[in-house]
Amino acid sequence: MTTTETTEATTSWRPMIGLFLAQMLMSFNVAALPVSIGGMVDEFGVPPTTAGTAIVVYGLAVAALVMVGAKLGQRVGWVLIFRIVVATFAISSLMMLIGPSIGWIIAAQVVAGASAAIIVPSLVALIAENYRGRQQATAVGSLGSARAISGVTAFFIGGALGTLVGWRPVFAVVLGIAVLVFLLSFALRGDKGDPGISIDLVAAVLIGLAIVSLTLGFNNLNGWGVLSATDDAPFHIGGVSPAPLLIVLGVVLGQLFFLWTRRRTRAGKVPLVSLSVLGRGSERAAVYAMFIVVMLEAALNFTVPLYIQIVQGRTPSTPRSR
Structure with a gap:
């Protein structure tokens, strides 16, 4: 048995549990927002478009800061920066739970989006530092399943809580996941970063x-x-x-x-980012395909719950009475 095979066989999956839950944390938050729009509209007395701004600013923060987030991770160290942003994500969930106005809700999603902008590159980097060979491939593949699982779970849990209790408790679930990810992050290993990296x-x-x-x-x-x-x-x-x-x-x-x-x-x-990743046609095609997949996912997460609640007049989880 080679050294590589021995390492792969004995590497614990415990660090991956934390990374898997981190992916679920972001996806659950995104999927829970559209389900909660109806409750926000009723509680704060604002138009659906105003409440929907929370979804927009989250995506804006992620897209605008993800490249900077990757450089910060390299400079500070992936494990340390990962713990920091998971903690700030938990703070954003707490803001969602206690926020007295729609302004608080929007601000909370700005914080969540800025945190996710660093979590996204952290996941791949930390998988590369903690796993090798087949385990690494399995770990990367599991992130995709985490997105699907959390999306479906958020619709069911968010819809049930939104109908029976209220829209805020669903973000208590997000807070709980964030705390669990923070605790599991101490099982991760990574370098200390390179202060010489410039942004x-x-x-x-x-x-x-x-x-x-x-x-x-x-x-x-x-x-x-x-x-x-x-x-x-x-x-x-x-x-x-x-x-x-x-x-x-x-x-x-x-x-x-x-x-x-x-x-x-x-x-x-x-x-800030190397344009060589777009140098060949196959690489550009891969980037375009990923863009289309993410765009369709975001469109579905946003439009389906809003259509059910606002156009059809139903609650997040129960059909309209006849």
Whole structure:
């Protein structure tokens, strides 16, 4: 028996339990939000679109900060940064439980999204540091099943609690998972990080603003107007809606990010993200496929519960009485 086989046979799965639950933590939170929209609308007396902002800001924070999160993990050390962001995710759940207004709820999801932006790259990095060979492949594959399990579980548990008790208790489940993940994180091993790793702040700002602009633009096309500004638009420029202007701004900022990254690479400096991952057609196809899968998942998680609650007038878990 080789050394590698011996290591694989004796490596404990206990660290993976914590990583598996960390993936469930994020997915459960995301899936629980749409189920809770109806309860938030009733409790705070706000329109569904305002309550739905909590979902939007979560995604914004994740998308805008995930690249920076990967660099922070390398700089600080994956295990330490993982524990910190799991703790902040727990704080966001506590904010959801005690928040007195919709502003608290939105702020809580900003904290959760910022935490998830670092948890996402941490999972892959920590699997690579704790497992080898077949165990590593099995561990990576299990993260996908964690997303599916947590999504279905959140719909059932969130729907039942939302109907029988209220929307807040579902986030007590999220808090419990976060505490358990934090405790299990002490079974993980990882390096201490490299303080010499630099973070390209210019690229981070460019890509962050690009994502925020694009998301706000597309998200508000219907409310603010596709071209001409509606009465709901916060402002207008010569009668033109800010939504398409934000989309154009996002595209421009995105192109500036690519130009800056290429310039930094040619200068021999470390970029925020290496564009070599898009160098071949097969690699680009893989990225596009992953984007489509995540986009469809987010669309389903958002639209199905809202359609059931708002359009059909049903509760999160019970059919409408006839």
